[in-house]
Amino acid sequence: MKDVTFGQYYPVESFVHKCDPRAKILFLIGYLVAVFLSADFYGLAACAVVLVLCVAFSRVPVRSVLRSIKGVLFLIVFTAILNLLFYQGETTVVIADVPLKWGIINITVEGIRFMIFVICRIFMLVMVSAILTLTTTPVSLTDGLESLLTPLKWIRVPVHALALVMSIALRMIPTLMDEIDRIMNAQKARGADFSSGGPVKRVKAVIPVLIPLLLSALRRAEELGDAMEARCYTGSEHRTRYKKLTFTWRDPLIALLCAALIAGVVLMNVYLPPIL
């Protein structure tokens, strides 16, 4: 239960940690654009260089960043295999005079190339997103999002309420994790067994944890609502903030880096000859 990387802030001081969350979110979006614009490995290489820079300047151990891959490993393997087997390429791979083609399965050189491409893309996306969540506390992340989404207020989207929902949800994840631990321990002490038996038995074993957890989550929600009301929270306009977001010299710098990356990728697409 303890090794869920999502929302796991890694507390060190670094360049990336000190960047404004808004700048980091925009950087992430820009980076995604660059990754998807890359038509060839040149572009991906440029993105990879930027990724290495991000990791280096975040001072988060590479192991912690890599751990976030675990969650999407299945997705990566699945898309890789699909692409490998079904990509509509032209040159079928031939090994020892046997063309690798059976019915609709057709392993082509282009397929292999595209597979590697897709793996690199997903890998980089996940890594950079992980850097964002590892270097930004959930609270400042939602603050940043709220601030970025402010324009939506003009079309009557309750941005503030949405941001509040999100920050409470993020805030409660560790609390509920602790709660799960506590309840699991209590049931284990009564002989519950969570780690053996077939799928049906395992799903059944979860019930004694799930029901108390739901109940306590509901109770918590009610208490939290009461506490907020008792302090006259109405979510109205003109609320001041405890932490104000401010841009510093770092933020134009990473904006520049991001713009350079996108421009570089576009230029490479246009001017460099394709590999393969």
Next chain:
Amino acid sequence: MRIEAEHINYTYNPGTEFAVQALKDISLTIEEGEFFGVVGHTGSGKSTFIQHLNGLILQPSAQKKYRPKKPKKGAPVPPPSVLKVGGFDLLNKKTDFRALRSKVGMVFQYPEVQLFAETVFDDVAFGLKNFAKEPLKPEAIEEAVRSALETVGLDYAEVKDKSPFDLSGGQKRRVAIAGVIVTRPEVLVLDEPAAGLDPLGKKELMALLHRLHADWCKTVVFVSHDMDEVAENCSRVAVFADGQIKYVLTPRALFSKFDELDALGLELPAAAKIARLLHEEGIDIESDFTPDDFAEKAAAYLSARLGQTEKTEKGEGGEA
């Protein structure tokens, strides 16, 4: 069952930047038949320690993936650890920890969070069915559940078909405790069982624990922040601070260490507070620091002193 711990260390998240050493070289023996108190601040390691007692927290050597390491040459050899509860060796990964858990009941803080079943009966029977090696007969289950519910002072016929969530707070706690004692554990470990109850509820709960202790639950380990409770109920007390055990004493010996307990930031029982004030005035009254015993000793002291003053000054005195 006798509980024996020697040189026990425990670190959470070992080898990471979040590593916290919760237990530092703990040695403690709790004899069978004791009503043993554990006190200490939050984060002093007492919860970590008591969760060892029924294998919810395992020492590295008891974990499935454990492979013994070769000791480095020249490195100081740590003293050998021992952790035994009755016949169970808790340092051995081959130990049957489920069997251990059926012998060592554990009542967590606010145990009512563990309630989940549709009826009180099902909830109390949960542990019983889990620990049974082969399916039990319905009559046997009914008998055990009835006995557990009656032990905790609930009316079996009245509550058995109710939803546990329809009960009052105190009743929920009793049901939760019934769910633990239904297997008749030989050791009962309780983490602040009286927290959040009203004074009468607390009294009844303590009476219940003493009844269990006298009846069939030979050893009770009892964590509490309420020093009055500890002074009144425990045969011996261990004081945890900073992952270490500072004292293992009888309440009487422990609570006369006014200054030492102050230094650890622990409260004194009400009787000990008064005794301390009197001590500063030059009056020493020895007692067990329970309200009854203290009142008795104080009264004895007063009447003795009254007798003296009457002898010497005739007619004066009685200022207390």
